Amino acid sequence: MTELCNTAQDALNILKSGDTLWCHSMAATPYRLLEALAEKALSLQDLTLMQLHLEHADALCAAALDGHLRNRCFFVGKEMRELVNNGRADYVPIFLSEIPRLFRQKVQPVDVALIQVSPPDRHGNCSLGVSVEATRAACDVAKTIIAQINPRMPRTHGDACIPYCDIDYAVEIDSALPEHPPSTLNEVHLRIGRHVAELVENGDCLQTGIGAIPDAALHFLQQHDNLGIHTEMFADGILPLIERGVITNRNKVVQRGKLVTGFVLGSNALYDFVDDNTDIAFTDIEEVNNPAVIRKNPQAVSINSAIQIDLSGQVCADSIGSRIYSCFGGQVDFVTGAQLSKGGRSIIALPATAAGGTVSRLVTQLSPGAGVVTSRAQIDHVVTEFGVASLRGCSLRERARALIAIAHPDFQDPLHRQCFDAGLRL
Structure with a gap:
């Protein structure tokens, strides 16, 4: 049964010290959840946040989070480069196709998946929207799924479907998806x-x-x-x-x-x-x-x-x-x-x-x-x-x-x- 929470902070109350989290990535980054996570982590110890490229993840880079939350990066975006190269975050060199197998073969445990989804349709299904990547596999094995339900998230087809009932904790937040305009060509x-x-x-x-x-x-x-x-x-x-x-x-x-x-x-x-x-x-x-x-x-x-x-x-x-x-x-x-x-x-x-x-x-x-x-x-x-x-x-x-x-x-x-x-x- 999904518990609908009032705030992102409420949705994260189940986190405990030592948890390993996966974060939905790319344009589907649930950055409102990450802002709440940066606050919540200060009361916990030794959280690990696994990720590909994250958007609007500045809150995770604060020096105050050292010892509380450590980023584990399968992709190192601009916000994580300084942390990785200064030894405050970890980089895992791996083929992208191998990451789901890390989860499914339990080489890498996933305690909590933080995701962003569309509202459920009339059949009770949400969508992972613009980014399935390794998040499909993380949801398959995570002990707990925490979702931001965003009316702006597109409903996409393929492996993007996730039943609303599979989500343990949800919070409804309307937030813009990160945009990357087309490049200027020289x-x-x-x-x-x-x-x-x-x-x-x-x-x-x-x-x-x-x-x-x-x-x-x-x-x-x-x-x-x-x-x-x-x-x-x-x-x-x-x-x-x-x-x-x-x-x-x-x-x-x-x-x-x-x-x-x-x-x-x-x-x-x-x-x-x-x-x-x-x-x-x-x-x-x-x-x-x-x-x-x-x-x-x-x-x-x-x-x-x-x-x-x-x-x-x-x-x-x-x-x-x-x-x-x-x-x-x-x-x-x-x-x-x-x-x-x-x-x-x-x-x-x-x-x-x-x-x-x-x-x-x-x-x-x-x-x-x-x-x-x-x-x-x-x-x-x-x-x-x-x-x-x-x-x-x-x-x-x-x-x-x-x-x-x-x-x-x-x-x-x-x-x-x-x-x-x-x-x-x-």
Whole structure:
């Protein structure tokens, strides 16, 4: 029986010291519950809050929470970076597809799931709305579910359904969903996007994400036909292609005719689009990101980014040197699935430089402490604004030559010299 509480503080009264909590993430972050949690935690000890990317989570970063609540991050967003890199929060490097299994196999206990849902429908079912990701699995195993019921949460289809009676404590709070407006595209983004689009063929099934480079690539796909989408997440850049009939999902094998995703993050127009849209399946991320599922779609194409790539093709995507920046996410899941797909391919796209053009992102060796997210054996294409390096089947010498050719011209000679000094004759 669900207990309807008057306030968020009332809903959290059942928490006790030592509890391990999961928090619904992305645009579904129940940030009103988190504000109450920051207050409640001060009266408790050793709470652990597991999370992916959280929105409006500033309240969890207060120094006063040390010893009371510790964040355990499977994704490190901007609000958590300082905490993780200063040792006040923990980062767990893991493929996104593996997180639900941590819960279901009881490797990682979940005492309490904090979620945000739509109001129950006439059948008594709420919806996880714009973000299913690992929250579906957390709800399946949590001893207690505490929900913010928000009339602004879209009702989505797939694995998003959660019966109201499965919720132990609920509080009704009307709060705006966090928005991420479409990126402003500059010349570098557009040049990268054009190169990526040239690698996409009619009938491909795409995985892409959020940000300027994915938006730029999508911008140049408007003349393509019969594209499909099977992706861990999508943003507003998909919408014009659906409206133009470019994305049809007709060539897919997995949920043919439907766009498959784990969550969305973008504008209110995007949230309105997914509301009660039966053409979109919000699916458990263990299923969405499973390479064995991804490979079933012919011509699966993964489009991801990186922070740094060495000249052998090793990809660092979660840290800047030893400083953690984001996470593994689904990059390896989709790179693997795309390579196993009939006619599939993987693409890593990134600007050639960082720090205002003073640092090359293509390097002879990754920075000290940098972690390898995607191995050099898994990369098909690397794209910068200066072109495409196709690495599949290439030797180390051939890889270095191809990657130097798409580095910024200012860094090509230094990279050649560094290779020579390291004994690699190009």
